[in-house]
Amino acid sequence: MREDTGISEILTRSEAAAFIRVSEKTLGEMARARRIPAQKVGREWRFLRTALEAWLVGDDSGRMKAVPPDEMTIAEPVEQYSLPLSGFRDTAFSENHDRTLHRWVPWIAGFSGSFVAGVLEEVRRGGRRLRVLDPFAGVGTTLIEALKHGDEAIGFEINPYAALACKAKARAAHFDAEMLAAMLDRFEEYGEEKLSLNERAESVPPKGFASRVPFFSPTVERQVLACQDFIEQETTDWVKDLFQVAFGAVMVSFSNYSYEPSLGTRAGAGKPDIDQADVFSIVKRKLWEMHEDIGIFQRWTAKHKRTPRARVYPLSYLDHARRVKSHSIDVLITSPPYLNNYHYVRNTRPHLFWLGMVQSSSDLKTIEHKSFGQFWQTVRAGPEVTLRPNLPHLVECLEELRARNMEKGVYGGRGWANYAAVYFNDCQRFCALTKERMRPDGTVVVVIGNNILQGIEFQTDKLFAEIAEQEGFDIVALHEVRKKRTGNSIVNSSVRRGTVKQRTRLYETAVELRAA
Numbered sequence: 001m002r003e004d005t006g007i008s009e010i011l012t013r014s015e016a017a018a019f020i021r022v023s024e025k026t027l028g029e030m031a032r033a034r035r036i037p038a039q040k041v042g043r044e045w046r047f048l049r050t051a052l053e054a055w056l057v058g059d060d061s062g063r064m065k066a067v068p069p070d071e072m073t074i075a076e077p078v079e080q081y082s083l084p085l086s087g088f089r090d091t092a093f094s095e096n097h098d099r100t101l102h103r104w105v106p107w108i109a110g111f112s113g114s115f116v117a118g119v120l121e122e123v124r125r126g127g128r129r130l131r132v133l134d135p136f137a138g139v140g141t142t143l144i145e146a147l148k149h150g151d152e153a154i155g156f157e158i159n160p161y162a163a164l165a166c167k168a169k170a171r172a173a174h175f176d177a178e179m180l181a182a183m184l185d186r187f188e189e190y191g192e193e194k195l196s197l198n199e200r201a202e203s204v205p206p207k208g209f210a211s212r213v214p215f216f217s218p219t220v221e222r223q224v225l226a227c228q229d230f231i232e233q234e235t236t237d238w239v240k241d242l243f244q245v246a247f248g249a250v251m252v253s254f255s256n257y258s259y260e261p262s263l264g265t266r267a268g269a270g271k272p273d274i275d276q277a278d279v280f281s282i283v284k285r286k287l288w289e290m291h292e293d294i295g296i297f298q299r300w301t302a303k304h305k306r307t308p309r310a311r312v313y314p315l316s317y318l319d320h321a322r323r324v325k326s327h328s329i330d331v332l333i334t335s336p337p338y339l340n341n342y343h344y345v346r347n348t349r350p351h352l353f354w355l356g357m358v359q360s361s362s363d364l365k366t367i368e369h370k371s372f373g374q375f376w377q378t379v380r381a382g383p384e385v386t387l388r389p390n391l392p393h394l395v396e397c398l399e400e401l402r403a404r405n406m407e408k409g410v411y412g413g414r415g416w417a418n419y420a421a422v423y424f425n426d427c428q429r430f431c432a433l434t435k436e437r438m439r440p441d442g443t444v445v446v447v448i449g450n451n452i453l454q455g456i457e458f459q460t461d462k463l464f465a466e467i468a469e470q471e472g473f474d475i476v477a478l479h480e481v482r483k484k485r486t487g488n489s490i491v492n493s494s495v496r497r498g499t500v501k502q503r504t505r506l507y508e509t510a511v512e513l514r515a516a
């Protein structure tokens, strides 16, 4: 054991690297990125042993600067949310952008970790471990919060890239952070060598992927392909998954496209193309962030007697819900796609193709057809879709919608009425399948907003609650969790502008149901 001299010991880079058991190179990286308490003295890094010890046990306060020993506290690494301790909190996903694990991949129309945490605290009965389901798991907000609380989590996600991110996060408790750090060192060396030798990469751009302007500029694409060579040769599944998640999370940032919030060319958004970028450094930075989060998450889950487990199905819930045992779910927290035609599949085309998750546009079509509500583009030209839930006022609304802008054919009300009818039919399928999965008295919370189609407002939250009631749920409450939500740019896009005369407020509701 180290003798305690009462004087804080100052370590050189090699001593500090040996102390925390990483390579000197890794330590240098971490110090430069301010992920570890360190100070530069001249050209050399110096480390306080006590600060490193505190950092190792989870006190992040020293991350940005070396911590004088007398100011140090050894804190439980519990993430603090600035919102009320329980109840139905703000759902905005933007809050996730700087949260451990949640920050790995931004995902449109997700919800915040604190919202899910609030619901779990609200519904917890005694200390019992809960079985939590998210049928539209996205990048795993519900699953991660459930695991943090020591609960068991199950998710379905149809988008292969989101499902991969969700699975990687949900398994973070089991990853070997040291092995990942070593891989990151190799990744850096590989990048430097490949690019300095100017060698041709073995990977090639995905054949089935077409874009209006070159997705990557030539110098950027050369690095992307070298990066893909590295990922391809990786044989450990979870390491490969993490590299793919990281690459997908940042790939649009060095492409000639951007999200506004749908994917479009940078030129179209008035931004210059990206001709040069340091792809290896950008991917590596993302991976270091993930490495750091894995350590924090492992300390959180270590508090529980058993490491909580998660299962992620990269499948459609509507087709595979039966994989979840009947009447086994205590709590379901989810946010299905909204009736705003946000096209998750089109918006992740680059990820799906460049990560080899689809090969052709017919693969994309298969995902589109199996998606909840499908998409306006998929159903607008088909035969008239009959509404299945027994809601006469919705039938009237759909008729009114069908009569709007008839001269535009399927681009007018007719196409949108088909889309809305498919959407509400899927709400009914969802409720029927879910009723069967829930324990008697189990809680279902569905976050959903209102929508405007061709100038007609659909109070989707209230309609959804009525459908749920018809399928045997009790309505507990409709909590208005956001009085105003973003997304006007989607609603007001040229195809949908239609006859909106006055601006309708867009809100978001958490529909709380009880399985009777």
Ligand SMILES: C[S@@+](CC[C@H](N)C(=O)[O-])C[C@H]1O[C@@H](n2cnc3c(N)ncnc32)[C@H](O)[C@@H]1O
Binding pocket: 093, 107, 108, 109, 110, 111, 112, 135, 136, 137, 138, 139, 140, 141, 142, 156, 157, 158, 159, 162, 315, 316, 317, 318, 334, 335, 336, 337, 338, 344, 370, 371, 372
């Ligand atoms: C609003 S997002 C959910 C985001 C999630 N709450 C989060 O925080 O990441 C809806 C998700 O449903 C997925 N989805 C659509 N249809 C599905 C289906 N039939 N089965 C499973 N997932 C589906 C979409 O790919 C999308 O990721």
